[in-house]
Amino acid sequence: MGRYVIRRLLQFVPTVLGAMFVLHYLTSVAIQFTGNPVRAIFGDRTPPQSVLENLTRRLGLGDPCLEQPFNPCFSLFGKRLDAIFLHLDFGTDFNERAVTDIVAGALPHTARLTLIAILFELVVGIIVGVLAGLRNGGFWDYLVKVSTVLLIAVPVLVLGLLVRDFVNVKFGNVLRGVDGMPELISRGFFAPTWSSNHPWASLLMPGLVLGALSLATVARLTRASLLENVRADYVRTARAKGLASNRVVGVHTLRNSLIPVVTFLGTDLGALMGGAVVTEGIFSVPGIGRQVFAAIFTGETTVVIGIVTMLVLVYLIASLAVDMLYAVLDPRIRYD
Amino acid sequence: MTADVTLDVEGVADPSRTGPALEVTDLQVEFRTRAGLAHAVNGVTFHVDAGETLAILGESGCGKSVTAQAVMGILDSPPGFVTGGQIRYRGKDLLKMSEQQRRAVRANQIAMIFQDALSALNPVFTVGFQLAELFRKHRGMSRAEGRKRAVELLDLVRIPAARQRVRDFPHQFSGGMRQRVMIAMALALDPEVLIADEPTTALDVTVQAQIMSLLAELQRERQMGLILITHDMGVVADVADRISVMYAGRMVEQAPVHEVYARPSHPYTKALLESVPRLDQKGRQLSVIQGLPPTLTAIPPGCAFNPRCRYAREECRQPPVPPLYEVADRHASACHFWQEVRQDD
Numbered sequence: 020m021g022r023y024v025i026r027r028l029l030q031f032v033p034t035v036l037g038a039m040f041v042l043h044y045l046t047s048v049a050i051q052f053t054g055n056p057v058r059a060i061f062g063d064r065t066p067p068q069s070v071l072e073n074l075t076r077r078l079g080l081g082d083p084c085l086e087q088p089f090n091p092c093f094s095l096f097g098k099r100l101d102a103i104f105l106h107l108d109f110g111t112d113f114n115e116r117a118v119t120d121i122v123a124g125a126l127p128h129t130a131r132l133t134l135i136a137i138l139f140e141l142v143v144g145i146i147v148g149v150l151a152g153l154r155n156g157g158f159w160d161y162l163v164k165v166s167t168v169l170l171i172a173v174p175v176l177v178l179g180l181l182v183r184d185f186v187n188v189k190f191g192n193v194l195r196g197v198d199g200m201p202e203l204i205s206r207g208f209f210a211p212t213w214s215s216n217h218p219w220a221s222l223l224m225p226g227l228v229l230g231a232l233s234l235a236t237v238a239r240l241t242r243a244s245l246l247e248n249v250r251a252d253y254v255r256t257a258r259a260k261g262l263a264s265n266r267v268v269g270v271h272t273l274r275n276s277l278i279p280v281v282t283f284l285g286t287d288l289g290a291l292m293g294g295a296v297v298t299e300g301i302f303s304v305p306g307i308g309r310q311v312f313a314a315i316f317t318g319e320t321t322v323v324i325g326i327v328t329m330l331v332l333v334y335l336i337a338s339l340a341v342d343m344l345y346a347v348l349d350p351r352i353r354y355d
Numbered sequence: 356m357t358a359d360v361t362l363d364v365e366g367v368a369d370p371s372r373t374g375p376a377l378e379v380t381d382l383q384v385e386f387r388t389r390a391g392l393a394h395a396v397n398g399v400t401f402h403v404d405a406g407e408t409l410a411i412l413g414e415s416g417c418g419k420s421v422t423a424q425a426v427m428g429i430l431d432s433p434p435g436f437v438t439g440g441q442i443r444y445r446g447k448d449l450l451k452m453s454e455q456q457r458r459a460v461r462a463n464q465i466a467m468i469f470q471d472a473l474s475a476l477n478p479v480f481t482v483g484f485q486l487a488e489l490f491r492k493h494r495g496m497s498r499a500e501g502r503k504r505a506v507e508l509l510d511l512v513r514i515p516a517a518r519q520r521v522r523d524f525p526h527q528f529s530g531g532m533r534q535r536v537m538i539a540m541a542l543a544l545d546p547e548v549l550i551a552d553e554p555t556t557a558l559d560v561t562v563q564a565q566i567m568s569l570l571a572e573l574q575r576e577r578q579m580g581l582i583l584i585t586h587d588m589g590v591v592a593d594v595a596d597r598i599s600v601m602y603a604g605r606m607v608e609q610a611p612v613h614e615v616y617a618r619p620s621h622p623y624t625k626a627l628l629e630s631v632p633r634l635d636q637k638g639r640q641l642s643v644i645q646g647l648p649p650t651l652t653a654i655p656p657g658c659a660f661n662p663r664c665r666y667a668r669e670e671c672r673q674p675p676v677p678p679l680y681e682v683a684d685r686h687a688s689a690c691h692f693w694q695e696v697r698q699d700d
């Protein structure tokens with residue numbers, strides 16, 4: 020196990036470097052074609068050439084390669100690696116605010132959002148999947164099958180906008196008109212956008228939206244895998260042991276049925292992080308996604324690279340953790 | 356039917372452990388599948404006494420496992436349904452009990468060993484957990500007590516280093532050791548009847564013998580009624596007291612073991628015997644039974660064996676199904692022409 024973890028950690032190196040280089044190259048090409056993004060800081064005003072050049076150099080965008088289309092700017096990439104890995108300096112935005120500070124401010128929101136989504140998709144998804152599996156072919160099973168297909172078919176963007184406009188705005192407005200309605204509900208859970216007065220409550224709806232798609236997949240996976248396992252020989256053994264059916268299903272069948280769900284969770288983390296960017300945009304949550312969005316629009320390449328690099332690291336570590344969990348659930352898996 | 360003879364066994368620890376423990380009468384099981392109605396068990400009758408071994412013999416697909424599952428009450432239902440008959444444990448009909456009462460019988464009074472221990476043991480729990488679970492759920496013991504009993508059980512079935520091995524998962528055992536775990540699990544609550552469904556089929560020949568002798572020894576020690584299900588005529592000779600031969604969901608012959616070998620009275624039994632290699636008849640041509648067992652959705656009318664039978668006549672192709680004729684003391688055969696079969700050698 021220990022050696023496996025070390026090997027996986029070593030594999031992170033090319034993954035992270037590769038991701039960084041792709042980001043670096045894309046942002047460099049963008050600058051090579053659209054011109055120095057620093058000019059935008061001055062808006063309509065034309066700054067004196069010396070001031071502009073000074074600022075550009077300070078922000079690390081003074082390299083002449085950024086004026087030559089398709090130049091990969093290897094020396095600039097080297098400088099970035101040097102700053103990030105040797106000095107833990109992730110750079111600044113155009114206002115010279117450290118990227119690490121930006122992340123520190125935004126990360127808690129994203130972490131909460133993702134946590135809500137994961138809890139929602141796992142708890143509700145597994146319960147719904149188990150019920151559907153146990154009532155195979157019944158009405159409830161049918162309902163779950165249809166509704167999960169619908170959820171999977173609707174993109175997060177559409178679902179998010181629909182929920183925001185119809186549930187949080189329209190229905191929320193009705194609630195906000197009701198006397199004696201607790202603030203936590205009318206301006207928290209049903210807040211039209213994220214509100215700093217209710218940092219958790221107003222994150223719930225975006226979290227549900229973010230988790231909905233994966234919830235549908237978790238429910239279907241649990242259902243299919245439970246159906247496959249209820250006929251397994253060891254389940255028959257468990258019944259022959261005179262165990263109550265709650266225990267046969269809840270302990271013997273479920274534990275095996277959850278193995279594919281955990282595998283899915285590993286790949287789902289990436290999808291959730293992508294979905295978080297969209298969801299944060301829709302509900303104006305000041306999380307990481309919003310920051311990346313903003314940085315892309317203003318051409319703050321350092322911010323984009325810094326944040327996305329951290330996200331890649333978070334993703335890699337989380338999926339390693341999921342793989343460990345997988346080994347705990349299924350003792351036949353041996354990492355060595 | 357044949358009279359029950361209580362075996363006079365020395366050293367019976369528990370005096371209640373005599374007489375018929377399990378009696379199955381006219382059991383019928385069907386599977387309602389999309390492909391049609393499969394009549395897997397069509398009126399099976401047998402009984403097993405405490406301290407006695409009954410072998411149920413038959414080709415694969417003839418309904419042996421389904422019979423065992425029906426007795427245990429663990430049929431996959433749907434599609435499987437018991438549609439008739441009685442299953443009496445010590446006189447009480449299990450089919451009339453509530454699910455809760457039946458659950459209490461499982462493992463406590465009637466336990467079962469499955470063919471393939473690798474798939475029959477849960478892959479994600481340690482064998483210690485799976486053994487201790489029985490004591491925790493049926494006897495209300497703590498985890499620690501259960502664990503202690505699990506070690507004792509592994510010792511009982513002679514698994515070396517039991518204290519360490521309780522912590523292992525099923526896949527970490529060899530095939531033979533895994534089957535020993537299965538046996539330990541079945542014996543945990545000291546049942547009176549043990550059903551072993553092809554307990555050695557998945558094992559190497561050398562290991563088969565060890566497992567069979569372990570099973571036979573434990574059965575003798577504990578005065579259990581053992582129902583040994585097998586399709587292998589070779590396995591039963593040494594351990595069984597009586598044999599019931601099954602074909603297409605029916606018993607076609609029932610007799611003490613030596614009777615079956617000396618004077619088989621049903622063409623199917625005879626054919627089975629001729630397909631077993633025997634040391635005393637080395638060099639003899641082994642015969643295989645021609646044809647296949649019938650599909651259970653379309654069992655031929657009359658005697659189900661008639662399409663494969665060399666004694667078959669017109670009478671055999673017409674209903675009714677031949678009844679179990681009493682051909683000798685405690686020996687029954689469901690063949691109209693049993694006399695001919697017995698004479699013929």
Ligand SMILES: Nc1ncnc2c1ncn2[C@@H]1O[C@H](COP(=O)(O)OP(=O)(O)O)[C@@H](O)[C@H]1O
Pocket residue numbers: 386388393395413414415416417418419420421422431434435651
């Ligand atoms: N779960 C099931 N669903 C449908 N049919 C079944 C099922 N289990 C058994 N059967 C039917 O019962 C027949 C007898 O099976 P079984 O008792 O397992 O045979 P064996 O004598 O080899 O143990 C099979 O041929 C099959 O048609």
Ligand SMILES: [Mg+2]
Pocket residue numbers: 416419420421552553
């Ligand atoms: Mg079988």
